[in-house]
Amino acid sequence: MINFLDYANHVFFFPSLLASGFLLFTLAALSEKQNLKKVLFWGAVFSLTPYMIYSDLIYHGMMHLLGCMMGEVPLLLDVIVDYMSRVILIPVAIFIFGRTLSIHWSPSLFMLSASVGVGYLGMVVGKTQVGAALVNLVAIFIWWKLLWNELLFVRNTQIFARFGFLGFVTLFSMLVNLAMYVCVRMIEVTPEFLNYLVFVSWFFWLTLTIAVKLIFRTVRLTQQAEIARNHDKLTGLPNALLFSNYVQDLLFRNPRKRYAFVAFDLENFKAFNERFGFEEGDGALKFMADTFKTLFGERYVTHVSCDTFRVVGDAAGMKAKIKEAHDKIRSFSTQGVLELKAGVYVQRVENENVERCFMRARLAEATTKGVYDEYVAVYADEMGARERLKMYLIAHIDEAVEKEYIKVFYQPVVDINTNKLCGFEALARWDDPEHGFLPPLDFVGVLEDAHLIQKLDLFVLKKICEKYRVETNLGNKCVPISFNLSRLDFKLSDIYKELTRLTKEYNVPHEMIHIEITESVLDGDEDGYIREQVTRFQNDGFEVWMDDFGSGFSSLNVLKDYDFDFLKIDMMFLRNFSEKSKVIIRAIVEMAKLLHIGTLSEGVEIKEHLDFLKEIGCDRVQGYYFSKPLPYDEVMAVLKEKGVEV
Template identity: 25%
Template structure:
C-alpha cells in the first residue's frame, strides 16, 4: 500500500507539471502498475483509459473510449455531490474524494479518486486526468464494521423481550432532547400495567411476557418523531412527547390509556387489562432530567394509589403528600422504639350469651402533638409493606404478652382478634412464626382469632394465603372476614374461603335505623352466613336501638364505642365493670 501511494504521488506531481497536451502513452505506462487512470474532455467524454481501468470496470477500452463517463455512475451519490466536484475541477482546481462506480456486470466498486484538470497556455481547462485507487475492500470492511456497530447499538438500545427501546435508549434520548432543544414543550409519562403481577403470578411468566409484548405493540403504534416509547423496567413504560401544544399531550395520553383497556386471555381464563399513567409537562427551557423523572414517578404513584386505571398529572401537592407520608413513617418507627405505639383492646359481646366476651386488638399511637390516634388517622404508613409487617409483628407479640397478663388476673375471655394483611403472608412461614410465638408465651392457639379483609384475596399470591389460612384454622385459630360487603365478590368469598365469622362493616350498621336498604342487607347477610353454619359480628355500634335491631335479626355478636371504647390492657378490668351491657337488652333477652 505504501509503494502504491508513493507511485501515486510521483505520478501526480508529473501530471500537474505537464508542459503541454496529454501524453497518454507515457502517463499510462508510468501509472499502469499502481493506479487506475482515465482522461476525459471537459464534457465528460472518455478519451483514454489504462488497463487497470478496464479490469476494475469490466468494460473494454473500445466500449469506454468515446462514451460519457456517466455510464459508470452507481446511483450512490446525489446531484449535489457531482455539482460540487465539477465546480471544483472546472475552475482549475484539483478534486479529491471517494467515488462509488458501477461495473459492467452491475456490481459496485469504490475508488479513491483525484481529478487533475489540464490547463492550456491560455488558462483554459481542456481536459481532466482521473487517477484512482481501488478501495473496495476497505469500504466493504468499513461498511461491515458500521453494520456490526449498528447491530450492536440496536441490541444495546433494544429491550430483548418487547423489541422496543429500553431504559438505556430512553435515558440517552431524554438527555439528547433536553440538550438539543429549547423551544416548545416536553411531556414525560410513565405507564404501569395494573394487572401485570396478578397475571404473571397466577398464569405464569409466559403469560406475563405475552402481555408485555402486546402492550409494547400497542404503544409502538403511537411512536413518531414527537413521541418516543420505551420499556424502562418490569411492567413500566416511558412515553416521551415533544411539541408546541401542551394540550395535545393529554389527548395523546388519553388515547393511549383507552387503547390499553383490553381483554387478555391465557389458557384458562381471561383478564381485563388496564394501566395507570402519571405524567408531567413543562416548557423545554425549564426541563431537567432528574426533576422530570421524579415528578412523573410521583404522578404515577398518585394514579396507582387512587385506585389504578387512571391518569394523573403531576402537581406539587403530590410531593408534599409524599414528604408527609415519609415523615409519618419515620415518626411511627420512632414511636415503636419509644413505646408510644401501643395496643388497645375493644370488647366484642355475644348477644346470645352476654357473659361471653372476646376482644379485638387495635393499634394506637400516643401522638406527641395530638390525642391517641388509631390507624385510620395514619393510613399512609400502611402503604409501606415492610413497615406494615413490622407493625403487625409488634401487635402479634404484644397481644400474646397481654393474653398472659389477662389470664394471670383471672379475666375470662374467649379470644383476642388480630388484624392481618397480605404483607404477613409474603413469606411462607406465617403459621410457623405464630405457632413459635404462642409456644414461647404458653398461649393456646385456640384463644387467637385473625381478622382479614376481602382485598387480601385480590393479591397475586392469594392461593398461598388461602393455604396458610387453612393451616391456621386446622390448628384452632378462628378466621373472621372483616369489613364484609365493602370488597369485591363478597358472596364468592363466602363460598371459597375458610372462615368462622363475618364482620359487617360499620357503614351498614350506621344506616340501620335510617335506610331500609342497609337493614335488608344486614338481614340478608345474617341469614346467608347462618345458613353456612357461621357467626356474624356487627361492628361500629352507636346506640341501643341498633343493638335491639340486631338482636331481633339474630346477629351473634356486637362491637362498638357505644358499648365500650378500646382501652389499654391494664384498663380492661375497670372498663368491663362500667359496661351497662345488660341494661341495653330487652327483658326477654336478659340472662336470668
Template identity: 25%
Template sequence: MNKTHWDESGLFQAILDKCPVGIAVINYEGIYLTVNPAYCDIYGYTQNEMLNHSFTMIFPSADKLPVLERHQRFLEESTRLGGEWSVMHRDGSQMTVFSESVTFYPAHGLPARLVYVQNITERKKAQEQMKIAAAVFDASQEAIVVTNSENNIVTVNPAFTVLTGWSLEEVKGLNPREFKSGRHPTFFYTEMWQTLNETGQWIGDVWDRHKDGTEFLKELRISVIKDPDSNVINYVGMFSDITLRKKQEELIWQQANYDAVTGLPNRHLFKTKLEQAALHASRTRHIMALMLIDLDQFKSVNDSMGHRAGDELLGCVALRLLECAHNADCVARLGGDEFAIIIPDIDDPAECTDIARDILRTLDSPFTVNGEAIFVSASIGISLYPGDTENLEELFKNADQAMYAVKNAGRKNFRFYSRALHDAIHTRLRMIRNLRKALAENQFVVYYQPIISVKTGHITRMEALVRWFHPVQGLISPDAFIPLAEDTGLIVPIGNWIAKEAITQLAYWRQKYDPELKMTINLSPVQLRSQEFEDIPWIRDLQSHELDGEAVTIEITEGLLLNSEKRVNYNLKMIHQIGIQIAIDDFGTGYSSLAYLRKFNIDFLKIDRSFVEDLKGVGFELCTAIIAMAHSLGLGVIAEGVETEEQENLLIKLECDYMQGYLYSKPLPADEIEKLLVLPYRR
C-alpha cells in the same frame, strides 16, 4: 633499481589509497602489512591502529585461533578463498563482510595474502528482512494482495486464497474491482481513492464477493508503496473477514440496547435517547415530555398464567403503546411492567394529555393470550423538560412520583408532576421515616374494643387496634399510617408486635377475669404474603402463653381471598388447622363470593359499619341478607359500628350474633378496658 622499486611501491600505495574497496595485505604470520583507507573505514580503525597488528583483531575472540589456522593453510595451498564473514567493528558491533583472498608474491620477501573486503551488513540485514517478510507474507492469517501502479494484481498470499477462494493464477493481472459486491455507491470508492492519494493509506470496512458469489465484509487496510522519486510502485491491501464478528457485535449491541421481550429500547438506550431529546429541547426551546407508564396488577398475570404469558402480554402492550405514541422520540421498556415514552417538540402540554388518554383508552380493550381475554390498565406519570426541571435524574424522579400518585389514588389514570405532588411525596417519605422510628422507640400502643355476645350480653371478645402516639404530632389516625405501613412492608413488624402485645394481654385477662375471653387480631394481606406460617412469631407466642388457637380470631379482607396466592392459601390453611378462627372484615363492601367462604373455612362475617348506619334504609335489607346467608352456611355474624339502642334492637331482631361499637365502648387502653371486664356489659 632502488628508485624504480620505490616508485612502484609508491604507485601501488597510491592506487590502494584511492580504491573504494577495502584492501589489505597480510603477511605469512597474519600481520597487516598494508591497509587502505576504505578497509580502515569498514572496521572503524585508523591505518596506524591496524598496521603491524594481526588481522585477527577484527574477529571475535573465540574465532581468532581457527581463523589464523585457516590463514596458514590458505598460504600453504596457494588457493583462492572467498566468502562471507562475521567480524567485529571497533565499537563492538557485529558486521558481515564479503572478502576474497589471493596469494600475493611481492618482489622481495615471503608470499603474502591480498584481501579484498566489502561491508555487506546492511545488505545482509535487508536479505534477512526480505526472508522474514516473505515468511510473514506466506504465513499471515490476513489476506494480502499486492497490485502494481495500475492497480492490477501482482501477487496474493495463501490466506487470500483461503479467504476468497481465488488462486494467484486466477486473479493475477485483474483489478480488485472485479470482486466488489455492489453494495457501495460510486462515491464510496471515489472517497477511498482520494484519501489514498492524499495520505498514502486508507482503512475501512468493504463488502466484497467470494469466488462462490457469497458476499462478505472485510476490514481492509491499503498502503501505497512509492520509489524515492515519489512515484507509485505498488498498492498493498491487507484484509480479514469480519462478517461473523460484525454480526456478533451487532447482536451484542442489540442485546445491550434493546429489550428481548418487546423489541423496544431498554433502559440503557432510553437514557441516551433522553439525553439527546433534552439537548434538542434546549437548542430549539421546545418542551420535551417524559411519560412513565406502569401496568396495574400485572403481577397477577405472571402468578396465575406464568411468565411466558406475561411476556406475551408485554409484547402486545408495547405494540399498542407504539400506535398511541407514533410521534414519540422513544418508546422504551425500562424493566418489569414499566414503560417510558419521550415526546419531543411539544407546544402545549395538552398534547401529552391526548396521548395519555389514548393509551388508557387503547388498553381498555382486552388482550388475548393463550386463548384467554386479559384486561390490564395503566398508571401514567408525566414530567416536563425544562419546565419542571432541567436535571434529567429529577425529571425521571418527578414522572415516577406522579405515576405512583396515580397508583395510590386508585390506578388507571394519568397525572402531571406538580409542586404540590412533590410536597405530598416528601410528606409521605417523612411519615415513613417517622414510622420506622416509632417502631424502634415503641411509640405504638394497643387499644382494645369489646365485642358483645347478643346471646349472653357479655363481653366475649376483644379486638386489638393499634394507635400511634407521636411525641410531637400527638395521636395519628390508623387511617393515615396503616396504608403507608402496608406499602412499605413495615406492617409486617408492626403487625407482629401488635399480635404479640394482644396475646400477652389476653393471657393475663384470661387468668384474671375470664378464661373464655377471645382476642381478634387484624392481619394485613402483606403479612400473609410475606411470611411463611412457620415464621409467624405470634403463633409461637400462643404456645408460650399456653393458649389454644381457639383463643384468637384473625380478621382479613375479602380482597385477600379474591387475589390469594399460594403462600396465602397455605398460611390460612395452617392457621385454621391449629384452631384459629377467621373473620371477613367489612363484608359486603367488596366482591362478596360464597365460594371463598367455603374454600377458606371462614368462621365469621363482620357487617360493615356503613350498613349498620343505614339500618333504616337499604342497610336493613343488606344486613338481613348477610345474616341469613351466614347462618345458612354455619357462620357467625359480627356487626360493627353499633352506636344506638335502635340499631342494637334491629340487629337483635335480625338474629345477629355479636355486636361492636361505641354503644358499648370506644377503643380504650388495656387498663381502662379492665374496668369493663370487672363489670361486664349486659343488655
C-alpha cells in the same frame, strides 16, 4: 424588469422542483414523525427553488452594493460573491435544522448539498429545462439506489455525531465545485473543454456518492451493533442509558421549554399473560411501543420493565396524547383486560434531575391504581410528602417497635342480646415523635408493600398477651381479644409458632385470642398452606373469624371452603343503610345461622342500626355507638359511662 418566464428558465424552475421534492422526502423519511410539519415547512424554505431565488437576491444585492462602492467590480470578486451567495445559506439552514428538527450538522450538510448538487448537475449537464429534468431524475434514481437503504439505518443523531467526517467530505466536494466554477467563469473555455468539465462534474458526483455509500455502510454496521447493545430486544426502544442520553440532550438544547415526564403502567398485564399466553403479552408490549413511537418519537420512549414505560415530550398537548394512547390500548384489548395508567410530572425549573422527575411521575401514576375511571394523574407536592412519609415509616418501623411508638387501641365488641362486653378488637396506632399520631391507613399499606407488616402484627400480638397477663394479675376480668393477620404474616413468619410461643410465655388461654383474616389473605392459596395454618389454629382452640365479609368478589366461595367461627359483616352495609342493605344483611345473618356460624356487624353508629341488627338476630356488634378505638383504660371508662356491663 425581468420576465417571470425568463427568470424561471434562468433558474431551471421546473427541474429544480424535482430536487426540492427530493430534499423534502429525504428529510421527512429520516426525521421523527411528530416533527413532520416542521420538517416539511423548513425543508420547503430551503429547497432548491427558493434557495436559488434567495441566492440571486443576495448576489444582486451584494453586486449593487459593491458597484456603488467600487464602481467596476473585478471579475474574481464577482465570482467569489456569486459562489458565496449560493453557499452562505447552507450554514443558516444547518443551524435551523439543528435547532428546530434536531438534525445533526453532518447529515444536514450532506442532504442539502446533495439536493443542490443534483439540481446544479441537471443545469450543467442537461443545459435545457427538459434535459435538466431528465438528468435530475437519473441522478436522484442513482442516489436513491445507492444510498437509500443505507440512510434508513443511519437515523441516530448520536451515530452521525461520531461520523462528522461525512460533513467534511461534503465540504471537500463543495471546494472542488468552487474550483470548477471559477474555471468556467474566469477562463475562456472551448466547447470541448466545457464538455470535459461536464464529464468531470458528473464523474466526481458519482464517485462521491459511491464513497458516501461506503461510509454509510460502515455507519450502518456500527449502528446495528449499537442497537444490539443499547436497545430493548422485544420493543426495539432505546434502553435506559441511551434514553437518558437522549433526554439530557433534549433538555440541554431546549433549556427554556417545559417538558412533561410520563410514567406508564399497563395494569392487569399479569392476568393478561395468564389468560392469553406470553406470546400475546409480548404482542401487547410491542403494540404499546409502536403506539408510543408514533405519538412521542422513538428516541423519547423507553421500556423500563415488564409492563412499564417512560416517555418525555412537550408539556403542551401531552394529556391529549396520553388519552389517545389509552384509547388505543383499550381497543387493542378487546376483552377489556388491559388498562393503561399514566403519571405525569411537568418540569418546573431548568436542569431538573431526570430520574427525580420520573420518580415523581411514578408517584402520580401510583395514585391511579385500582381507580376504574381514572387513568392519568399529574404530580402534586402532597404526593411527594406521602412518599417521604412512606420512606420514613419503612426506615423507622424497627425503632417504633423497640421504643413502643406503636400503641394498641381497643374497640369493644358487645353481645347484642345482653348488652354485655364480650370482646375487644385490637387495632394499631403509630404515635411518632416527628410525624405525630398516625392512623392505620397511613402505615399499614406501606408496611405490607415493603413486606414489613409482620413486625407490626407480632408486636400487637405481644402487647395483647402482655395486657391480658397484667389485667389477670390485677384480678380484673378479661374478655377475648381479636386481632388481624395479613397474608404476609403467613408468608414471612411462622405465625402459628409465634402465636403459640407468646400465649405460652404470658400464659394466655387460646380461647382468649381470636384471629381475624380477610378474603384477600386466602386469595391465591394454591399450595393450601394458609388453609393448613387456619386448621391448626382452630384445632388448638383459637377462634378464626372472617373479617369484612361481603366486601370481596368471592366471599361465598371462601365461606364454602373454610369453617369460620364468626363472620364480621363489612361496615359499608351500615354506612349506606338503605333497604337493599337491610335485605343483604338479613340474608347474611340467616345464611350464617344455617351454617352454624356466629355473626358480628361492624360500623354500628346509631340506635337504628342496633335495633335492626337485634331484630334480625345478629349475635354481636361493634362500632362508634359504643366507643371508638381507645387505649384500654379509656375504653373501659367509656363503657362504664354508657352502661355496658363488663
